[in-house]
Amino acid sequence: MGTTIGFIGAGEMAEAIISGIQPSGQFTALTVINYSDKVKLNRLQHLYNVNVTNDYENAIRDKDIIVLAVKPKNLHEAILSIRPFLRKNQLIISVVAGIRLATIEQWLPKETVVIRAMPNTSAKVHASATAISIGTFAKEKEIKLAKNVFTSIGSVSIVNDDQMDTVTAIAGSGPAYFYYLAEIMINTAIEKGLSAEEARAFVAQTMLGSATRLSVSEKPASELYQEIMSPGGTTEAAISYLNESNSNLHFKEAIHHAYNRSATIGQTFLTSKK
Template identity: 90%
Template sequence: MDTTIAFIGAGEMAEAIISGIQPSEQFTNALTVINYSDKVKLNRLQHLYNVNATTDYEEAVRGKDIIVLAVKPKNLHDAILSIRPFLTKGQLIVSVAAGITLATIEQLLPKETVVIRAMPNTSAKVHASATAISIGTFATEKEVKLAINLFTSIGSVSVVNDDQMDAVTAIAGSGPAYFYYLAETMINSAIEKGLSAEEAKAFVAQTMLGSATRLSVSEKPANELYQEIMSPGGTTEAAISYLNETNSNLRFKEAIDHAYNRSTAIGQAFSPSKK
């Protein structure tokens, strides 16, 4: 029997998860999406992925096994208030809103509601998300397994403590954007040096894929892997030496720190103690 899922929100993350789990037999023809404010997005998802679409919150959530809160953090409070009257015992609430803690979500929901917080990324579209989940107060082994099955269908899953989720958000949640940013620079540089756009993209994409694969299977730390490529007086040494001289690694770490700090600030802004 299919596991039924309601997605509250029809944005990028909702689409990434939906497109990733579509081939799964467990979730086939069992998806409902609601987006009250943007019917264009809602209609697009309905036609592209053959999901059930509605603007009625009661219709969206009633009887569903899993309800995914896939809204922006600023909209989470209103989304929960909209579905709260129609929730019943035994439903699993999964929040993918960055920064909002389990304690905040649980306080907004009816007493003893089962909540799991998740941080997937948009690589879910190609079944390659690195997803972290943290487990709420009332979740049992059954609900944890259900959440793991959901996110395993779109990539890898790790269980972490809720206070580690801001770090996961800064690294894995935002991470694909960092690599696309780097890829853009490499592609543009390759084009400037005579490669076509198609050739540049192919070289960069395969190089990133190969590097990621090597990193994932190697027991060596990242710094040893790049040092292996650095011959004295060679091209790689010239590039890495320049990056070190300009403190590029420090600047990149500071960028990640900004993402982390923003995630913690969002959580603090919506914390029950701030109300």
């Protein structure tokens, strides 16, 4: 029998994880609860053959792992709803952005085993870059269990909890940055005469090739793009304009905004509820 999982929440991150882990066969009896959107629940049931429920006890009963996948503002209420039904040998995994381990452990019964994770939506294609941080009472068994979940949808790294805001800004939000850039490149290509299909194919393959090269090369990113820059050439013209317009600084500031937002969420909930 595989590992059983209950999902509290049915949003994009829950779906990304479910769609990634479901084909592996390691995880069974996937159950999802979500009070705010029954349409999403029905969709998940249809697409991934998961069990759905509106009963918290049913969602977590006999589950090895309970994944908290709600919005930060709803996490405290969700934990209060499941507290009466928790067992000591269950592993709680939070994929909620910003809210720290200390806060989650404070809201849960004493000595509850908690691991905090930050995957991204590339889990849908088994390519998530996931960071996990380990709670006070988690032992090697629970760490291995969490790793099994997230290695089934991509890579996993263990970080300190105080590094999770950085991971959130880089890896959690990161796919959106690349999609944003892809949108600009695709739209510009269409404006310059390519069809939408051609533009999308060229951009997707170019991004895939660049990511692959970066992952296998020992060279820094700066050296990789400089290799493409012939003096007086097209790439130099583009990169020079980006540098002159301080695009690198603007993008860096955007990442800082994501980091600061994650940190603010954590501080807001650190002592706001007992």
